[in-house]
Amino acid sequence: MASLRVFQPLTRHAPRAPSQATRAAPRRFVNTDTAPMLYAAHAKVVGARTGHVEGDDLVVDLTMAKALGGKGDRGKTNPEELFAAGYGACFQSAMNASAASMGIQMPHKKEDSIVETTVELVGDMKALDMNIRVSMKVSVKGLSQEDFDKVIAKAKEVCPYSKATAGNITTNIEAVLN
Structure with a gap:
């Protein structure tokens, strides 16, 4: 039985036109070759x-x-657990920073904002043709749906892990407002 393989290019896609809500602040792209190091x-x-x-x-x-x-x-x-931990922590930090930049108050209790990240190793080990797929479940208490949606959207834009994986791997985010 023949199978059809779909390959995604490793290059980034051109950015889409910003929505009305984000036109006020143009998106800046960090040149990773020349940007000053913040931490290593x-x-x-x-x-x-x-x-x-x-x-x-x-x-x-x-x-x-x-x-x-x-x-x-x-x-x-294992590497997948380490990646899941890093991506989840980074995304949650991006949520907190994004909320603060928009004047949105995130919950004070740590347990009221949770990011559960699953990293799946996918592909064919024998052919050495593997990649990863990410699923996140983001649960937050105490925000309006509108604010929650804004925080998630902005976090996707600013999280370094999200930027690094954009266009390279599938990342699904399930947003649960409690």
């Missing part, structure tokens, strides 16, 4: 998916997930 994180990996990671403030042991034929050792992690 470093990690040294030894042993690939079954190895060890050390960073400035990080010590993590890795395991191959059971679903990929590994042991899935308790207390150890």
Whole structure:
């Protein structure tokens, strides 16, 4: 049985015309080659998916997930979990910063704003043709639907992970207003 493969280009698409609500502030694009560095994180990996990671403030042991034929050792992690944690934390920070820039008050209690991120490794391991797919469930209490929608839209624009993955991978965001 023949299958049809669809390849997405790794280049970014031209930006769409901004909506009326965002025309007042033109979107700026950071040139990653020349922009000043704000912070640098470093990690040294030894042993690939079954190895060890050390960073400035990080010590993590890795395991191959059971679903990929590994042991899935308790207390150890894998690259997909690390990416899910980083993307979720970055997106939530982008939500908070976006809300503040628009004069929208986010909840004071940490448990009233939650981002759950799932990163799926997809593709064909034998052919070494793999990528990732991301799903986020964003739950926030105490905002109006209109403000919640604005915060999510702005966070998508400003989150560095969202910018880095835009046009490269599928990211689905489920927004749940509590």
